[in-house]
Amino acid sequence: MLQPKTMTRLLIVGSKEQMSSAVTELYRHHLFHITDYTDQGKEGFEGVRIGQPMAGATELSTDLIKIRSIENTFGLTPDDYLGAPKRPAASIREIIERDLPKIEEKVSNLTAQRSSAEARIRVNEQRIAELEPFSVIPLELGLYHGYDSISVIAGRTSRDIDIPVPHEKFYTPAKSGGTMVIFFKNGDRSAVEEALGNAEFQQIPIPAEDGSVRQKIDQYRSEISTLNAEIAEIDRKIETLKSENGQFLAACDEVLSADVEQAEAPLRFATTELIFIADGWVPTGDVETVKSGLSQATGDRILVMEAEESAGEQSKPPVEYNNPDFAKPTQTIVDIYSRPKYDELDPTLMIAIIFPLFFGIILGDIGYGLVLLGLALGLKRVLKGETVEHLLNVLRNASISAIIFGVIYAEIFGAHPGALDIELWEPLLSRHLLIGSHAHHQGDIAVLLVFAVWLGILQMTMGRCMGVVNHYRHRDMVHVMGQVGWIALMWGALLLIWSIAAIPLMPDLTMLPAVVMGLNAAGIIGLLLLVAGTIAVMRESPLELIEIPSIVSHALSYTRLAAVGLSSVAIAMVVNFIAIEMLIEPNLKELTVVGIIIIVVGIAVLLVGHLLNTALGLLGGGLQSLRLQYVEFFTKFYKGGGEKYKPFGMKKRLTED
Amino acid sequence: MDLATAIVTVEMVEASQMGMKALGAGLAVGLTGIGAGVAEMGIGAAAVGATAENKDIFGLALLLTVIPETIVIFGLVVSLLILF
Known part of the structure; x- marks a missing residue:
């Protein structure tokens, strides 16, 4: 409850031959929080070194990198396959050796084809861009080159330019700047360039091609569409490969990540020539599980010691929350601030009760509460991930509390049910304001x-x-x-x-x-x-x-609990007043065309106004009550800064042993 | 005649009192809002920068950012007390 789980420090000592089976066993239990050994050359630690990765670590890492790169091409993450039937890890390892090279080759071939096609498309687009200006000049491309005594200059300009020497000129004006082509004698080049230089003339290269400009452009365009079809075909193949192998790859990712982590575990141990020492923490309740598991796995040839706390040494056990289920989502809120220290009271349980309470007091409206409850439940189906799920659970609890306070305040979208002449119940505590003619109660603000x-x-x-x-x-x-x-x-x-x-x-x-x-x-x-x-x-x-x-x-x-709530009530009541009393009601008596339009506007005002107020209520209610916890409550007793409990191992989600 | 004028004047005075109250309440929220905004401007910018460097201090950064925000709550409370 108000206390993190108690931890016991375990020292695991064994000969190096036992290391691999011990590591596998620890990984399987997912309980041992390893304290990394740091080689500080302290006295009494001569000959103790950081361990070396186990044999095969490099190959495993290489395979893992290959798989991650294929996953990247496919655009998939292992999370996409949550919930798929689990595969046995041993068979996955076999398939990795047999199939991975083939899949990798296929994928790299396809990506190479695709990038070459993309490169060709770019070349063709470039050529089209070069040809485009010449499409308005009535000349074949062959006529632009192959002369001995005549030069050609082409360029873009917005107006016709006078050339002071004998020449042949083609100019087609256009909105985005016309194209001009000038043929002149080689000897006149400097005069022509001077004339052009004084005008706004932007020279463009002349394509070294033959034939009609239009035909050329059409040819390149059709090439591009062929290439696009080719890319689509490649994408389709990649998609097929993905659907065939995606789940397998995700499982491979999990198996290999686990293997790599295990193979690299000795980097966190202290070792000598012959033995290894693993130092770490286990929740006190699980010490026996770990001990018996280790002695079974190694045939009793390993020493597991519970280290006693020596007085001088300040050890910092990792912190794992120990809360009842309903308070678990709130751990995320405490984590956002800081994880509690091991010897500190854990406020999670209190926040789990007080945060929704305050949120309810601020928002306190049956209508808004139901909207937010629907939002929380709906988003839970769409969004995945632990943190998001926790936050949505907190929102769910908070909106339930808002509904309860809505009943206490007798508020539905800011209005009292009495506004519709439905006398159901009187508010136990009123925050209604006298806005509009339907207003019922005047809330007692001071109370x-x-x-x-x-x-x-x-x-x-x-x-x-x-x-x-x-x-x-x-x-x-x-x-x-x-x-x-x-x-x-x-x-x-x-x-x-x-x-x-x-x-x-x-x-x-x-x-x-x-x-x-x-x-x-x-x-x-x-x-x-x-x-x-x-x-x-x-x-x-x-x-x-x-x-x-x-x-x-x-x-x-703390008066913000009342004040922020009141401002949200005021907004809701004003929206109701403008939409219903000013726009909708007067026009309902006598329906005219203009009246119907005004009624539609009124409904829009009602919806947008309440939507906005729901968002404000979520923001106000959430942030203000969170702030009261963080600033007014936590500063009285809470320091935080505890180390997170990260047990060695991971939950298998896609594979099983 | 004189009596009628006097009644109107009293009503006008009452209405103008209400108006003054509303003005005062508006000023209380508006000015404290500006004050809180100005105060939070620098802190917020620094806090976002610091959080980008090191996510662990988010809690502290948020705490420091919202400290001046109490001013506007005081303003809101004062305006509520004026109005009701």
Whole structure:
């Protein structure tokens, strides 16, 4: 529950002959979190080196790279084949040796063909681009070259240019710049170039080809379409290969990844000439499984020790969450902030309850809640992946809570059911505003704000209490007293306020008789708590004193629970008012053509407005309540920064032993 | 005659009070919104940059980014208290 799984440190020592079977066994269990050995040349560790990869690691890696490159060509990932029937790993290994070279050859042939076809298409496109300007000149291509005493210049220009020497000129204007071709005597070249240089003339190369320009272009175009058909054919072949071999490749990927990881495991061990030592962590409940598995696999020729914690050595066990199922999705939210440390309270369970609660308080609407619930359930079918699934589960819980608070607030898309003259139930807590003529209740805003502050006071007190537990574990009494001091400060201030002013939803202590200086008994207790708290906080660190006003700002920060919710109610009510009362209703009485158009506009306003408000509600409700956890709650006790528990091995998804 | 004028004036004063309240509430949200925006601008930019360098500090970066945002919540609360 509020604690990560307890871990036991295991030292596994054996002769190198046993290494491979031990590694396979550890991999199969998927429980052992390896602490990488680092060669620091410390005293007492002479002769201990980082291990060498096992025989065959290089070949396995090469095969894996081949498979990944084929997967890349096919555009597939092993995730695409989740849920397919599992294949036995041994048969996969056989097929890899037999079939992989063939498949690889086929694929590389096809990709080579495709890239050569693509290259030819590019060449043809280039030629067409060169020929295109000449298609408007009434000359065959053969006439542009093969002269002894005559030169030709061709180019693009937007206007006709006068040439001061004898010449033959063809000019066809066009929108995107016309084409001009000039034939002149070799001797006049400088004069022609000067004339052209002064005008906006952009010279283009003359294609060294014969025959009609049109025919040439058509010929290249038909070549391109042939090549495109060729590429489509190749793509079809690749697609066939993919559907034939995709699942096999995904399984190969899994088998080889596992083999490579196992073969490279010794790189994380400490080894000497004869033995290897693997250092790591196993959840305490699974120690026996690992021990008996290892001794069976190696015929009892391996030593597994549970390492005792020595006082001087600070070991950092990896952290694995230990939460009931309904709280598991929330682990992602805590992970986004930071994984808890091993000796720290894990707040996941609390967040799993409080986050949906706050989300519900902010959004609190049956309509929006149902939309978001549908969204969460719908996206769960489409999107895959662990993190996404967890976040969608959190959204599901949050929207259920929003529906429940919608019932409490009696709100459906911002409106009270009474707006349609359906008197079902009265809101337990109203946030309705007087917008529009159907408006029913005026929410008691002050009560809502105080309710939110109460939640803040309770959550912050809980946070400080957890801080007390965390510091007490380290027997750090100064900090324990500091945390208690913060609690005293907050409740002292509250008592003082209660004794002076009456606030709705809060105890009214102003009735007590005054004792000294106009303060009554409650006020004096509050004052004493304040002073004691200040002293305790000051002993922790005098600098902390400047943080004291944060009690007020953090408590007021919780008013966002009411305020953000109210703004979303206001938007919803305004949308309803504009769409229904201003646009739709007046036109329903007398149907005219214009009226029908206005009604359609009204329906559009209604839909777009509520869509926008749903998005805002999701964003506001999610981010604001998340922020209250991260900023106002976590800062009281939570540090995080624990190492993630990554057991050696992986879950087999596509293959089985 | 005089009485009628006086009644209208009282109504006008009441209406103008409402208007002033609405203006005040709008200013409270709007100005604090600008304030929070200006404050978060620099922090947010730096936080995104830092997170791009190292994803692990996302939690801290988010925390620092949203600190000034409380101002606008205060503005919202004040405006609600003005209006109701």
